[in-house]
Structure formats: structure tokens, C-alpha cells
Amino acid sequence: MSSLRRSMGTTALVALSALLVMACGNSPSGGSGNSATVGYATSQPKVKITFWYMPNGAAPNDYFKAEAAAFNAAHPNIEVEGTLVDWGDAFNKITTALTSGVGPDVTQLGTTWVGAFSKTGGLHPMSKGEVDGLGGSSAFVPGAWASSSLVGSGQTTAIPWFIDTRAIYYRADVLNRLGIDPATAFSTWDAMDQTLAKIKADGKVQAFGIPGKNAYDVVHNFAPWVWGAGGDYVNSDGTKSQIGSDASVDGVYQFESLASKYVDKAVLQKSNSEVEAAFGAGQFAVTTDGPWLAQQLQQPKAQGGYGDDVTAKAGFGTAPYPAGPKDHKVFFGGSNLAIMKSSKQEAAAYEWVRWLTNQGQPTYVSKVGMWPARGLSANASVFAADKYDTAFKNQLQFGKSYPMIAAWGPIETALVKDFGNLWDQVAQANGPVPRDTVKSDMSKAAQDVDAAIQQSK
């Protein structure tokens, strides 16, 4: 028999064995396949899988390519083709992919979208074997694992990849010059107000800078203030809105008052990246952002960072988000990874997910400036070394995420519009928007949220 026939026969036998193993061991609907039989062995035929990712870090394409190359070195039979999708388009594009059946094998998802997309039935539910193959749920930060499934479904549809939270960034030289102690400057709402008032009175630099309605995370920016006042967006089981309650209105009013008093109205109309660049350029002394900004402030301009600019040279620091009068909670979001049900390469896609949430996690997540969702990854030396990460690490204990309910996607869309309205009012007002107006706006928002919940049933 020729060597060609022999190798073809061997390949066919291996493929058949692999198929049999996969058929017996790996059930896509929550079957009992064990962790040893899941995945795509290196002896399997070469395949290509497609992956959608969002702009993670200063050079998202470079970071993806490096990770795909490392994965391919360990799995030479799986090639990963990546597509960068902007956060602003991602929700719509994933919706289109779910409805049309034409989309990637693996996609990055915002944690707040897991409920909505899981409800459509378009995401691959992980079997017990597949979850065990990732190390099991206990391998992940508990708050992060809560975002892996739709509430009440019993099915894991999206594996936590990295955690995203926000903290305060400040110009260390400005606080030093004004004799403000960074350890207490932002510890409570009152302390933060006094700090910003001192910076404003000094007159040398604008006090505060945040994006208003053009932020991609409009809803997340209000969340810590709503929670700090004892309010919430929805009740615990996600069946009724709470944003119209007095406590919630207090939180919204506090945040918009701070913005009205200390943020230049032109800055309020900038996007996230414009505000980050403006902070890097030293336009204002205080801002709020995720851990990626610290990365960018340490990276030179040639690598897409602001390391050569005013703030980096003058010195900056990070501090945990302030505690409110009733509670101390910070927004806990991030990204998960999901395999589309329409994927024809589910096993190979699973292998990519396993890589990104395990071996590949410390390097990738540290590069993009996020916090790993896997508990053990957080102990990696690359995270301990960065002093700016301390504030983020310290406030993980206060992390709170939105309920993973099906209606959350539509709820967030409704709130984005209502908060956008409020930011428009702030831009046109002389001073803070009156509490009565905020109350009226949030009553409307409550109505919109209840309607979104009803329509999602």
C-alpha cells in the first residue's frame, strides 16, 4: 500500500475515532460529557474558527494577533481569524448574527448582554464536561461567574473572561500642591465634593472631566451613585423597575450635580476616548475610568498611549470609588466569551475559549488593562507589579453587577436614552438640574424600564 493511502487511512481512522469520542462525550445540551473528552485534540483535522472581539486596550488588533499566534503554537490545527467590532456596533451585530445564523464561532460579549442573548437561544449551552474542562465554576471570581448564565435557566452560556470596574483617577501633583490627602480625598461623596471644590477654586486646571451622553457606558457611570444612595435600577429578580424611587433619584441627582458644578459643558459632550485623551493632556484633574487608562498613561504615544503627555509626566494616582451615604458599591462588568449555536466548529471554538480563560488570560488581560475573571490568574506577577491596580483590586470586594435577566439588554437601551436626555438637560442648564426635574425624568425612565421588562416576556 502506498504511503499516501496509508496516511489517508490513518487520518480517516483518527477522525472517525475523534468523532466517536466527541459524540459520546460531549453533549451540547448540558449532557454529561467529562472534561477529558471535550475540546478539539491536536490530532484532529485543521480548521479555522472566527472570533469577534471588541476594542480591548490601546492596540486591540496587536493583542489579539499575539494571543492567536500563541494559541496556534499550542494548537497547530486550529487557526483563529479575528474581527474587531466596535462597542457601539457590537450589540446590533451580534443580534444580526443570532437571527441570521451567519456570524462568528466565538464572540466577546459584554456581561450585561449575557441574559438578553441567552434568552434568544442562539448561544451554545456548555455541558458539565465543558465547564469542568475550564476548571469548574470555582476557578472563577464568584461575582464574575454570576454573569455566565441567564437567571433561572440552569445553563452556562458565556464564560467570564475579564472583569471591568471603574475607579477615580487624579492628578497627584494637583492634590499635593493643594495639600489634599489622596487617601481620603475621594473616600465619601462629601469628601469628593470638597476635593473638587478646592481644585475648582484654585483655578489652575478644570476640576472634573467625564463623558456625558456620548459615553458608551452611560448606564454604568450612574450605577455606583444610584447604589450608594440605597437605590437600584431594578428589583432583585428583575421584575420591576426601581429607578424612579426616591433613593435612586438621590443617587442620580448627586452625580449630575457633581457634573454640573465641576465639569465643563463642552467636556460633557465628548466620548470616552476623547475624555481619556483630555485627561492625559492635563485638561482636568480628576476623572473616572477603568484600569486600561492607567495602562495608556504608561504607554508612549507611539504605542497609542498618553505616556508622553502632561498627566503622565506630572504624576497621577488611582483611588477607589467613593462610598455613598447608604452603601458602597462599584460597577462590576467586563466581558465574557460565548460560542454561537450556529458554529460548525463548536469543539475547536471551545478550545479557543479554554485558552483565553486559562493559559492565555494573564498575558492578554494584563495587556488590555483589565482584571482577570479567573481567580488564580489574578495572582500572576504581572498584576501585582502595577501600583495603579491596587485601587481596583481593593474595590473588587464592593463589586456589584446587574442581574443577568433576559430583559437587561432592552432595559439598558431604554436607560441609555433616558440618561441621554438628562445629560442634554445638564448641558443646557445653568447649574445643577433641579431634583424635581430629575425625579420626573427618572419616573419616565421607570416607565420605560417596566415596558422593556413587559415586552421581553
Place this chain on the structure above:
Amino acid sequence: MDRGGVEPPRLTPKAMIAQDETRQTVAAPLPSPSTPEGPGLEVVSSSRRVRLLPYALLAPAAAFLLVVHFIPMAVGLYMATLRLNQGHLLEFLGAPFVGIDNFTYVLTDPISPLKDQFLEAARNTVIYTVAVNILSLLVGFVAALLITRDFRGRGLVRTLLLLPWIVPTYVVGILWGFMWAPDSGIINHILRDVLHLPVRPFWLVGPLTMTAIVIPTVWRNFPQSMLMLSAGLAGIPADLYEAAEVDGASSWQRLRFITVPMLRPVMAVVLLFGIIATVYSFNVVFTMFGRGAGYAGEWGDVLTTMIFRNSFGQLNFGVGAAASVLLMLVCVGLVAIWYWAFREDLRAR
């Protein structure tokens, strides 16, 4: 006069136009029933044989229209009667039938947030459509008058005036979004630093938003009006102007009594295309406000962006389809007004 007799009375320009139109209607004789009219249009003979060639040539276009327009329209109408939300998304046309519930949710349901959004967006769409089309027509008309004159550099001027038309609409939205920025935008830079006006308007907030979306759309659209009107201007007989000049008509009178009336049919067509395109306009508003909230505000949200937000953002395509049907009715309403205004110009002569 040398020939003696009375000189025939000189006609006014209006009378000359009427005479000209009458000549056109009587000029072409009706074909004799026994005269063959050329290839492909054989007169029905006693054997009633009809050639199929024209139908064969039309078939591909008809098939294309069926597949690209009529079938999707019918599917969209049916979707408007389904509960096609996130729970039933993958069922598509198998989603539960709810009749006119989606329409009542958009228009009359007291707890529906869409009711106010729809009315606001409908108001904005009407204002936007009327403003854009009137301004595009006016600017296009002035530009057409300019480029039909003979002057040095006319070709260059015509090319420059055509440039906005080749810019993709989504680029127009992004570009003007940056231009309208309150501190870094060029518009406020010109107002504040060049003209030294004591203003720093927030163009993308409040009622000024309507101005911020109308101006870029006019900028993008006027070249099309200019081209069509310049073609119309070229078709106006020169002897009408000569006769009017001889009668002592001023430039304004020639414009008002000759040019505008003769161009009314062309203007009607320009406005019709413009109305339909503007009612369904999406790109400029979406890309100008696409960052972050993606919400153009009380005075910028138009029906297409409202429908997009509530379909994709709310994962509620049944309601979105119902709102799309209502959008179509808004367009039909505006076209009906157009028809009432131009019915005389559209009549066959």
C-alpha cells in the same frame, strides 16, 4: 410698416409660454391604426398575436423588484403582526401572531414609552424633510443658475459644487459631528475666533440639533438638485427670454414668469425624490450621534433612528416592523401633499 396693414400684437411672455405648450401638444400626430410603429410593438392584428420580447426584457427587472422590494415588504408587514421579541427571535415568522397589538403599542398604549418617542420622531421627520428639501431646492436652483452661465472657470466651479454629492452619507454625519463640537469644532472656531461673536452654541443639544442635522443633509443633497435643474434650464427655449427682453422685462421678471414656471415639472420630480429619500434618511443622524447613547435627543431623533433603536436595542422587531409601516404612511402623507401642490404640472399635455 412698409407692407402696410397692422402689425400683429406682441405676445406677453406668459402667452408665449402657453402658445409654445399648445404647439407641443398638437405637434405630434396620432399614429394611424394601420401604421406599424416599429420593432417590438406590433399592432394587434386580426390574428391577435402579441410579441413577448418586451415582457422577456422586463422580466429580470420585475424579478429583481419582486425579490428585493415586494417580498421583503410583505414579510415586513407580516412581521408587524407578530410578537417577534428576544424570546421568539429565532422563530422568525413562526413567532406568535398578535394582530394589531404592535401598532396600538406604538400609537395608543398609555404605558408604552414608544408613543411619545414616535410622535416626537414623526414631528422631527416632517420638519427635517420639509426643511432639507426646500433648502436643497433653493440652493440647487441658485447653483444651477450659476453653472449655466458662461464664465471662465465654470467647469472647475461645477466640479467643486458636485463634490459634496460624492461623500458617503455616513461620512457626512461623522464629519459634521466633529465640525459641530462646541470647543474643538471648526464652526464654533469660525464664529468665536474669526468672526469674534460672543457665542459658543451647543449645536448637538436641544433645538439647535435640528439645524445641526439639516445643514449637512442640504450640503450633501443640493448637487443633485443643481444637476437636474440645470438640465431643465437648458431645455427652456431661448426665444422666450429674447422676447421678454425686448418687452423690457427685468431679470427678476424673467426669472419669475419664465424660468420658474418652465422648471416646475423638474422641481416636482426633484422634490419627490428628495422627500422619499429624506423621510427614510438614517445615516447622517445615526453617525453624527452614534457614539455613546446613540440618541440624537428630543430635536434630532427621527423615525428611522427611533425604529432602529427600538428594534435592535430593545430586541423587539415586531414593534419595529409596526413602526416601519407607520413610517411608510408618513411618507405617503407627504407625497400626497406633494401631489396636491404639483398636480397641474404633472398633467399630460
